[in-house]
Amino acid sequence: MFDWPTLVESLPLLAKSLLVTLESSLAGLGIGFVIGVLVCSLRLSLHPLWRRLGGAYIFVFRGIPLLVQLLFIYYFLPRIGLPNVSPLAAAITGLSLAAGAYIAEILRGGFLAIPEGQLEAAHMLGLSPLDVLVRIQVPQAVRLTLPALINEMILLIKASSLISVVGLAELTRTAQNIAASNYLFLQTYLVLALFYCLINIPLACAGGLLERRLKRRLA
Amino acid sequence: MIFDPTLITERLGDISNGLLVTLETWFAGVAMGAAIGLLIAVLQVFGGAWLRALLRLYIELIRATPFLVQLFLLYYGGPSFGLELEATTAGILGLGIYGSVYFAEIFRTGFESIPKGQLEAADCLGITRLQCIWRIQLPQMLVLILPALVNLVTILCKETAVLSIITIPELTMVMTGIGSETFAFVETLLVLCVAYLVLIELSSRLGLFLERRVGRFLQRQST
Amino acid sequence: MTVTKTHRPALALRGVGKRFGSNQVLHNIDLEVQSSEVVCLIGPSGSGKSTLLRSMAFLEEYDDGEVFIEGQLLGWEPGLPRKRTSRAHLNKVRSTIGMVFQQFNLWPHMSVLGNVTEALIRVRRIASGEARQRGLAMLEKVGLAHKADAYPAQLSGGQQQRVAIARALAMEPHIMLFDEPTSALDPELVGEVLHVMKQLAADGMTMVVVTHEMGFAAQVADTVVFLDQGQIVARGSPQKLFHMTQHPRLQQFLQNYLDRNAFWQDMKEEATA
Incomplete structure (x- = not known):
């Protein structure tokens, strides 16, 4: 049933496209993290208008399917005078915007777990709001939410399969192309699934390990 | 960007058909996912070590792979082992399998949250395991897991958009179809975004209502 | 070390009031703290002493009156209606204050x-x-x-x-504020913190201390202020205040401490007997 030589032939191509998958999901995580910090600050702000704005962001970018968001961005960016946006840029934009909404919600839990007194101490010493955010709040929130953030990375790697619709030759799109030429649909897609497993299962294990360690330390 | 509403009104028939397919695949996928998920959770709690390890593997594999890849395997890979499915059937089956592992995790957490003593009490009274699950454990854990269930159901609603890639004529497929015929991509996609937001908002409202109802039922019991 | 006492107090409160909702927790507080003075705020729990101290750092936004740090108005722009000063200005006024919290933070x-x-x-x-x-x-x-x-x-x-x-x-900082600095500590650890604070007082630091440590107040404070139900009921040097008999609430408050000390004294005597 398995045509091994043909499958092995496709491996280098898949491995190369894996880099595109990793690149776009890592970029999505990084930029999404910055967006997440900002949106989370809005959500926790004292001013109701800012809070509403943060809430609206999360509602929109969590509510609309990522596939639809990606298509929208792909067709929308040229309309607002950015005609030469590469598929990769559109894909990373889409992943980052969506990841920002999820990361904002993850971080909110972490931010709320930091005792208020620590922030009062910082204000008394004259630290600026930005310094308090960057030096006191974010490092602690990240430590508390690291397992959830790793989980978000897994979600992003999986979600990046959808950027194939904007024509980017990442892992899934490459497998599609290979299957279309060798007609080994089942086998090629099984190899494709294996690629995702090889990345995501170790990540999931690391996340689980961290979570257990965190629980023990807090207990 | 001037929006021409006739783009939508002229194709209202197609659009409502697409919406129906979205709802159909969503509901069927949720029902199937919940059923398989419950079965997995029950087997995980009561099954032997080998069965548990096997189920764990199933859960990890499904969780590690993208929904789209699972659909490809089922729809394009299926014929290689004699499984020739219509796109919509493959979509529902795929959504059910994908959702089942998340349902299973939620149900398992629910089972684990119920004190062991209650099960021992039921055992002593000669209540069978199945009766115990159905009559004692499920009603209690439903309150606890309802928010997570509602969240999962809305996630599955969004996942139905992916079904358009394997040519199921659901809402996203219909709307992008209109977009490519008229070149009014941005407008049709905007309408599509709003449609999903309404669907998501409605289902989370319904979820909140249910949470309150179930909570009230419990409160009345306890007083 | 001799400290020249300038005319301007290090810290001055004029008619300070604070409400939480409809609950008035501070009433019309007037207080002056001179340079190098050590003031201890004592009082039963809920008397508003921590709120008063936190108002001196604008960690609580006081509603009425004024707080001056070395002559500068803290937190609010002069005049009514009240408007917060810029963060930069608040930080500038605050920069002469150091704060120590109950929970260390x-x-x-x-x-x-x-x-x-x-x-x-x-x-x-x-x-x-x-x-x-x-x-x-x-x-x-x-x-x-x-x-x-x-x-x-x-x-x-x-x-x-x-x-x-x-x-x-x-x-x-020129002024140090202490909000129950030893209340979260195990009894055997209180001494080391009080020791540091005594040294600080001896070096001429201006200090305001909310505390339950009557021994510290008696030994170190220049002025002890007794608060009850958001008002200053009595104030004076420790020698004077601890012997004021005309205030029943103060007497009762101090009696609680004396009773507890007497209990420990009895225990010690029994143990050595």
């Missing part, structure tokens, strides 16, 4: 030295090498230079509070 993800130098580097813009020197000097002062590289969670409560004091002192 150290930043757990930074080392002991990191806690002390953070504001020196970020706020005072001092180069990290020099900040390190100053941080170590401050830790030396509270006897914890050897713990510079430890993390707060590795220290006892008493050590953490001493680090918190060093962190505040590093910014060279």
Whole structure:
């Protein structure tokens, strides 16, 4: 049933496209993290208008399917005078915007777990709001939410399969192309699934390990 | 960007058909996912070590792979082992399998949250395991897991958009179809975004209502 | 060391009031603290003493009256209706105040030295090498230079509070505010913190201390202020205040402490007998 030589032939191509998958999901995580910090600050702000704005962001970018968001961005960016946006840029934009909404919600839990007194101490010493955010709040929130953030990375790697619709030759799109030429649909897609497993299962294990360690330390 | 509403009104028939397919695949996928998920959770709690390890593997594999890849395997890979499915059937089956592992995790957490003593009490009274699950454990854990269930159901609603890639004529497929015929991509996609937001908002409202109802039922019991 | 007492008080409160909703927690508080003076705020729990102290740092936004730090109005723009000053101005007025909290409020993800130098580097813009020197000097002062590289969670409560004091002192404040600095500590750790505070008082630091440690108040304070139900009921030197008989609430409050001490005295005598 398995045509091994043909499958092995496709491996280098898949491995190369894996880099595109990793690149776009890592970029999505990084930029999404910055967006997440900002949106989370809005959500926790004292001013109701800012809070509403943060809430609206999360509602929109969590509510609309990522596939639809990606298509929208792909067709929308040229309309607002950015005609030469590469598929990769559109894909990373889409992943980052969506990841920002999820990361904002993850971080909110972490931010709320930091005792208020620590922030009062910082204000008394004259630290600026930005310094308090960057030096006191974010490092602690990240430590508390690291397992959830790793989980978000897994979600992003999986979600990046959808950027194939904007024509980017990442892992899934490459497998599609290979299957279309060798007609080994089942086998090629099984190899494709294996690629995702090889990345995501170790990540999931690391996340689980961290979570257990965190629980023990807090207990 | 001037929006021409006739783009939508002229194709209202197609659009409502697409919406129906979205709802159909969503509901069927949720029902199937919940059923398989419950079965997995029950087997995980009561099954032997080998069965548990096997189920764990199933859960990890499904969780590690993208929904789209699972659909490809089922729809394009299926014929290689004699499984020739219509796109919509493959979509529902795929959504059910994908959702089942998340349902299973939620149900398992629910089972684990119920004190062991209650099960021992039921055992002593000669209540069978199945009766115990159905009559004692499920009603209690439903309150606890309802928010997570509602969240999962809305996630599955969004996942139905992916079904358009394997040519199921659901809402996203219909709307992008209109977009490519008229070149009014941005407008049709905007309408599509709003449609999903309404669907998501409605289902989370319904979820909140249910949470309150179930909570009230419990409160009345306890007083 | 002789301290020239300028005419202007280090800290002045005029008619300060504070409400939480409809609950008036501070009524018309007038208080002056001179340079190098040590003032202890005492009173039953819920008397508003912590709120009063926090108002002196604008951690609570007082509703009525004015708080002056070295002659500068704290927190509000002059005039009505009330409008907050800019953050920059608030920080400028606050920069002469150091605050020590009941719960220490150290930043757990930074080392002991990191806690002390953070504001020196970020706020005072001092180069990290020099900040390190100053941080170590401050830790030396509270006897914890050897713990510079430890993390707060590795220290006892008493050590953490001493680090918190060093962190505040590093910014060279003119006035130190202490909010029940020993209340979260195990009894055997109280002494080391009080020792540091006594030294500070001896060095001429202006201090306002909310405390339940009557021994400390009697020994170190120049002025003791007794608060009850959001009002200053009595004030004076410790010798004077601890013998005021005309205030039944103060008598009752002090009696509670004396009873407890008498109990311990009895226990000690029994043990030695």
